[in-house]
Amino acid sequence: MKQQWNDRFNSEEYVYGTEPNEFFKASISKIKPGRLLLLGEGEGRNGVYAAKNGWTVDAYDWSESAKIKALKLARANNCLIDYKVEDLVNIILHFNMYDAVGLIFLHLEEDLRESIHARVINTLKPGGKVILESYSKEQLNYSSGGPKSSELLYSLEDIVTDFNLLNYELLTKEKVILNEGELHKGEAMVIRMIGVK
Numbered sequence: 001m002k003q004q005w006n007d008r009f010n011s012e013e014y015v016y017g018t019e020p021n022e023f024f025k026a027s028i029s030k031i032k033p034g035r036l037l038l039l040g041e042g043e044g045r046n047g048v049y050a051a052k053n054g055w056t057v058d059a060y061d062w063s064e065s066a067k068i069k070a071l072k073l074a075r076a077n078n079c080l081i082d083y084k085v086e087d088l089v090n091i092i093l094h095f096n097m098y099d100a101v102g103l104i105f106l107h108l109e110e111d112l113r114e115s116i117h118a119r120v121i122n123t124l125k126p127g128g129k130v131i132l133e134s135y136s137k138e139q140l141n142y143s144s145g146g147p148k149s150s151e152l153l154y155s156l157e158d159i160v161t162d163f164n165l166l167n168y169e170l171l172t173k174e175k176v177i178l179n180e181g182e183l184h185k186g187e188a189m190v191i192r193m194i195g196v197k
Contacts, residue, residue: 016042017181018073020049021104023192027131029053034099037123039088039116040106044070044081051079055100059083060091088116093123100124103132105145105184107152117162124197130166132159132193136173144178144186159193166195 024046028036033054038047041059043066051057051074059081061067067083074081089112101120108116120130135146137153147153156173171193178184 013182014043014045014069014073015181015183016045017179017184018043018045018048019180020046021133021180023133023190024102024104024131025049027129027194028055028100028102031100031129035097037093037098037101037120039091039101039103039120041070041083042066044073044083046102046104047081047083048073048077048079050102051081052077057081058098060086060088062087088112091116091119093119095122096125097123098125099128101128101130103130103134105134107134107147107154109151113154113158114162121163121165121197126197128197129169130163130193130195130197132191132195134159134191136189136191138173138189142186142188144188145180145184146188154191156191159191163193163195166197169194169196171195 028050036050036055036057038057038059041047041061047057047059047070064085067085070083101124134154137150137155139146139153140150173191176188176190178186178188
């Protein structure tokens with residue numbers, strides 16, 4: 001996993017662009033800034049946007065290459081993000097720590113997905129929100145990015161099961177048009193969720 005993502009991010013180009021994910025941007029902009037956790041943050045586009053808008057950002061990813069680019073993007077935007085390279089299998093998330101958690105196109109195998117989502121709920125403060133956008137299993141019919149294995153794609157049932165302790169402000173599966181660098185471009189089938197603890 002680590003080598004795959006280092007290879008993907010090992011270029012000058014920001015392969016998913018430097019602008020934030022549109023769903024994340026629209027969702028985080030409606031929340032009073034506090035402490036934000038981003039898992040699978042990649043090249044920093046969402047963390048930098050949040051930090052510029054008053055959030056204290058903790059970001060994690062597998063890739064050292066991604067971290068280098070994320071911190072470069074933060075410097076270019078005169079903001080700070082705390083970015084750690086760590087295997088999500090081993091990540092320790094403290095109880096009641098975050099006002100919001102962003103899970104933007106974080107695709108994990110079933111056991112790790114369930115474990116990470118449970119830890120995310122635990123680390124949210126009461127009233128905190130999870131902002132999630134992922135490819136749905138139907139994404140295999142589209143060429144706009146995402147895993148090529150149905151085991152790494154999610155169903156609405158997966159999300160409902162994993163986050164059943166939250167109240168859903170939004171939970172939907174829909175077709176959208178992505179324009180996020182070269183690797184997320186075109187029609188896509190996504191799941192979007194905002195869940196409140």
